[in-house]
Amino acid sequence: QVRLVESGGGLVQPGGSLRLSCAASGITFSLYNMGWYRQIPGKERELVAGITSGGSTNYGDSVKGRFTISRDNGKNSVYLQMISLKPEDTAVYYCNADLAGKVEYWGQGTLVTVSS
Secondary structure (H helix, E strand, O other): OOEEEEEOOEEEOOOOOEEEEEEEEOOOHHHOEEEEEEEOOOOOOEEEEEEOOOOOEEEOOOOOOOEEEEEEHHHOEEEEEEOOOOHHHOEEEEEEEEOOOOOEEEOOOEEEEEOO
16 A cells, blocks of 8 residues: 655744655655645645656746755655745645656645744
8 A cells, every 4th residue: 555644744934944754655665756746725736846766856936945855765755845935835735756657646735834
């Protein structure tokens, strides 16, 4: 059974930081491209950051320079370090595992709220 379990969401003030984690099980983690997406109610889910199985990264324009994605294949985990958070970063953040487009899995999401 494949599971992606996100953690680390919560309430943070503008300008603050959070670190999201996603622990994967049931997959050969090192083979998967991993990503973080976010969704605001009423809007489409958007890519926040991605990291390939080889370690290459890409970011959505709105988070470049503020968010950093990383992975630890030994721990079957992917992380999203977020700094300089803005109210518009408020969303449910989802972890995604993608095997070169052949199969993909999603976590249940973790809520990030940026508010004073």
